[in-house]
Amino acid sequence: MSTTTSHTSEPDRPAEGPVRSARLIQNESTTEIPVHLLFRDDPDPAPVALKPAVVGRRHGTGEQPRLRRPAATHRPVPRVDPGLAERPARVLPGAAGVLAGLCGAAGCAAVSWWAGVLPPLAVEALRLPLTSGAGLGPAQWAAYAGAGALGLFGFGGLARGRTGRAWVLDLFGRYRGTVRRSGLLWVNPLLLRRRVDVRLRHWRSEPVPAADASGVALRVVVLVVWRVRDTARAVLGVEDHEAYLRECVEAALARVPVETPGGTRGPGGAAGETLTRLVAADAAPVGLEVYSVQPLRVEYAPEVAAAMNRRRIAALDAQHRASVLTSVVDSVEDTVTRLTMRGLVELDDYERKVLVKDLTVAFCSGRGETAP
Known part of the structure; x- marks a missing residue:
């Protein structure tokens, strides 16, 4: 019996169409974007300047608030004739x-x-x-x-x-x-x-209106140390350089908060440094050199002096009472602790409360205070 081996030939595969060089993504608008362009490596990517998003915040939407640029706070610098400068005269x-x-x-x-x-x-x-x-x-x-x-x-x-x-x-x-x-x-x-x-001069002002950090009206007496550096600008640049300096001091006091009377840093403090810097900057263009502007005396304005003095006295009194009470409590605690630790007395809660009260009254009476 002969075995016939038949070689079944595979049917011919249909001819494939043209091979695409790159895969394409097609959207609804028939716009084709090559995929390899989306994932290509750029050796030197060009930097792109990004601007901050500016959106308007609407209530309840969670949107970011609109970014605003800070307003310019630079004050105009006073100027005089640039050709006006001191030079020696021929004598x-x-x-x-x-x-x-x-x-x-x-x-x-x-x-x-x-x-x-x-x-x-x-x-x-x-x-x-x-x-x-x-x-x-x-x-x-x-x-x-x-x-x-x-x-x-x-x-x-x-x-x-x-x-x-x-x-x-x-x-x-x-x-x-x-x-x-x-x-x-x-x-x-x-x-x-x-x-x-042109000598070094001191000017003690009259009480000038000012305000503290809370806006309370004050009266401040300042001491200004200054001299004329450029005589041409001081005499010809302004009508009266001494009056100009006084106005610069008043304008600076209107912008700088001053420490209230009895402050921790005294009448001057940081206000003196700020005043010196502002007045020196305003007076330099007219030939004046300012070395120091320091508040000497700070007091409340007459319209608020009585109320602020009562408030200050009340605060001092409250601070004194708090310190006395703290001292009394510490003394009572120390006394009770020593009596208990040495075994001189055995107290329950009620007796301890009574002893604490009696000792507090005694200590407060000795310090000239009434028991709370």
Whole structure:
């Protein structure tokens, strides 16, 4: 019997269509997005600046509140003419003015001798030759004017400079310089001189309105240590630099809370540092240098003084009573504990309460207090 082995050939597989290079995701709008683009590795991803989400908060929705930028709190800085700055003025030593004045006086005497109007006694004293003189003509008057002008300019420009004082020179409204030298000087007499005190100065103010951190009205007396650093800006930059400084102090006190009377840090504290910084910043553009602004005396305003004093006295009284009561309780506890530990008495709860009450009354009476 022969076994016939039949080789059954597998049916031919249908021809596959074109092979896709990448899988695709197709959405409802027939927009195809390659999958490999969603998961590709970018070696150097470009940074993307993300802005904070800004949404409006609606009650009960759980949405985040709207982000707001903080409002600008910078105050405008006072400015003056940038070209206005102190510079030294051109002056001469006093000897030059004295010499010019003497020359003018000698010239007047010589013209008088030339014109023949010099008294004989003066001619003999000066040992000048006698002359009939040419008389007072135009030439003599011109010589008189020149010699007199020289004498006036020489003697009229003499000035005495002092240490700690300065002159701001002004010619027809134009700044011509500052004189800080001391001794005998000659300054052009046509220049307008304005004396300025450049020494270190202290100013004690009158009671100025202020407020504490709670808004209670106060009256504060401050001590300001300052000096004029730039004379040109202090004299020409503002109308009155001393009044300007006072207004700066008042404006700073209106913005800075001051410690109430009897505070832990005293009348000054942190308020003095803040006041110094604010006043120095406001006064620097006008040539003033402020070293210190310290409150000396702080008191309540008259309209709230009576109420605040009663409140303060009540607080002090409550604090004193609390301290006395704490001391009494500690003494009673120590006494009862010692009596019990040494076995001097055996007390139940009722007797312990009675003993504590009696000891409290006794200790409070000894301290001048009434039993609670």
